Amino acid sequence: MLRGMTLDSNDAIRVRGLRKAYGDHVALDGVDLTVARGEVLALLGPNGAGKTTLVEILEGHRKADAGSVSVLGFDPARREREFRERIGVVLQETGLDLEIKVREALVLYAAAYPKRRDIDEVLGLVGLGDRGDAKARELSGGQRRRLDLALGIVGDPELVFLDEPTTGFDPAARRQSWELIDSLRALGKTIFLTTHYMDEAQHLADRVVVLARGNVIADNTPDKLGRSEESVVSFRVVPGITLPAGARVERGIATFTSVSPTRDLAPLLGWAAAHDVELEGLTVARPTLEDVYLELTA
Numbered sequence: 001m002l003r004g005m006t007l008d009s010n011d012a013i014r015v016r017g018l019r020k021a022y023g024d025h026v027a028l029d030g031v032d033l034t035v036a037r038g039e040v041l042a043l044l045g046p047n048g049a050g051k052t053t054l055v056e057i058l059e060g061h062r063k064a065d066a067g068s069v070s071v072l073g074f075d076p077a078r079r080e081r082e083f084r085e086r087i088g089v090v091l092q093e094t095g096l097d098l099e100i101k102v103r104e105a106l107v108l109y110a111a112a113y114p115k116r117r118d119i120d121e122v123l124g125l126v127g128l129g130d131r132g133d134a135k136a137r138e139l140s141g142g143q144r145r146r147l148d149l150a151l152g153i154v155g156d157p158e159l160v161f162l163d164e165p166t167t168g169f170d171p172a173a174r175r176q177s178w179e180l181i182d183s184l185r186a187l188g189k190t191i192f193l194t195t196h197y198m199d200e201a202q203h204l205a206d207r208v209v210v211l212a213r214g215n216v217i218a219d220n221t222p223d224k225l226g227r228s229e230e231s232v233v234s235f236r237v238v239p240g241i242t243l244p245a246g247a248r249v250e251r252g253i254a255t256f257t258s259v260s261p262t263r264d265l266a267p268l269l270g271w272a273a274a275h276d277v278e279l280e281g282l283t284v285a286r287p288t289l290e291d292v293y294l295e296l297t298a
């Protein structure tokens, strides 16, 4: 029965009216969320927004007070074995014995899953192909995180939870992790990741959900969230120029927003050309995902 339901459903995660309070502190205040199979979803939100609480409920580590939660067709709170076998969880800190060798750790973890990936393939996938005989304690911080990721996918899960997967990485290691996550997506996995990096969400996610004070305050593709209709125009003020209404000047830089920057810039550029002056630092930019995020969560 349950299996049939699972196969029929196109949603990997479906949450409705989810509530969770700690005493009188409401951590989740009626959250609705749907994640399609094969989708990469990035959950963003300021510290204390309720992200960890939400993720722990989805993983079955915490019980909700109210609302419905379905993950791969299961109620995670029941912690059924089959459910646990079909999800992978990559936490920021794995309680791994540091004396264990990398390959041994993977063999040990894989034993808990009926479906497992080939150990060498997983090592190669996370870029630890030549570190299989190293002890966990001999790995660099970035390599340890890649081992954590390897442990999270060795059971070939359909749905992978990644908690801030690149926090503390150097730029090259971040790019490698992004490639790895892209390759998981290519395998058709559903990925639910939390991050504080907007460029990461922009690069990886099909959809971005912003949580603040226990509520979903935005849910859209990164491009639709980040690229509003308005552009921001700025340049260094020159004497004699007439600024458009609504322009702000701060430290000699004029800034205004415009839905039609070409039209609004035309008189300024005409004036500048006629007076043979250069509008230094002239830029026309769409707000980034980070700009929008900061505005939403302010």
Ligand SMILES: Nc1ncnc2c1ncn2[C@@H]1O[C@H](COP(=O)(O)OP(=O)(O)OP(=O)(O)O)[C@@H](O)[C@H]1O
Binding pocket: 022, 025, 026, 027, 045, 046, 047, 048, 049, 050, 051, 052, 053, 054
């Ligand atoms: N076990 C708990 N007991 C009491 N309050 C808690 C508990 N866990 C979390 N909270 C509170 O619930 C709110 C949401 O916490 P949560 O950890 O879910 O936020 P978060 O979005 O993951 O934050 P961060 O980005 O800092 O990890 C916070 O105000 C937190 O202090």
